[in-house]
Amino acid sequence: MxxxxxxxxxxxxxxxxxxxxxxxxxxxxxxxxxxxxxxxxxxxxxxxxxxxxxxxxHLIEEPRAITYMMGTAVFMVFLLTVAAGFSIQ
Missing domain, CATH: 1.20.58 (Methane Monooxygenase Hydroxylase; Chain G, domain 1)
Structure with missing residues (x-):
């Protein structure tokens, strides 16, 4: 801590x-x-x-695997947002 x-x-x-x-x-x-x-x-x-x-x-104290999982989740949300933006147009 x-x-x-x-x-x-x-x-x-x-x-x-x-x-x-x-x-x-x-x-x-x-x-x-x-x-x-x-x-x-x-x-x-x-x-x-x-x-x-x-x-x-406190994510800085977590194991790297959790950091990579969170990064992947943020990237997937970004992709979903981009895909939703294209479907709205």
């Missing part, structure tokens, strides 16, 4: 990533195009997902 220091660092990282996501679209100091900002938000979202799943849901 991780220490309180680790959880605090993860919390700060999540806070900074969330602030960066907001800043990409709302702060006009640096001009990002829509697609660049969207790509940045997606990258930050994946980083946040990995931090939450790894540390707060």
């Amino acid at each position: 991780a220490s309180i220091r680790t959880y605090s660092l993860i919390y700060v990282a999540l806070l900074l990533l969330g602030t960066a996501q907001f800043a990409l679209f709302e702060i006009d100091l640096i001009e990002f195009g829509y697609w660049t900002a969207l790509a940045g938000v997606l990258v930050f979202s994946v980083a946040k997902i990995l931090l939450v799943a790894g540390y707060f849901q």
Whole structure:
């Protein structure tokens, strides 16, 4: 189990990533195009997902077989979503 220091660092990282996501679209100091900002938000979202799943849901301590199974499940959900998108068109 991780220490309180680790959880605090993860919390700060999540806070900074969330602030960066907001800043990409709302702060006009640096001009990002829509697609660049969207790509940045997606990258930050994946980083946040990995931090939450790894540390707060304790998946980082699980055996690798469970990690591969979860990765396969996420990939299958992605494929199902893509297939559903094609059937809607």
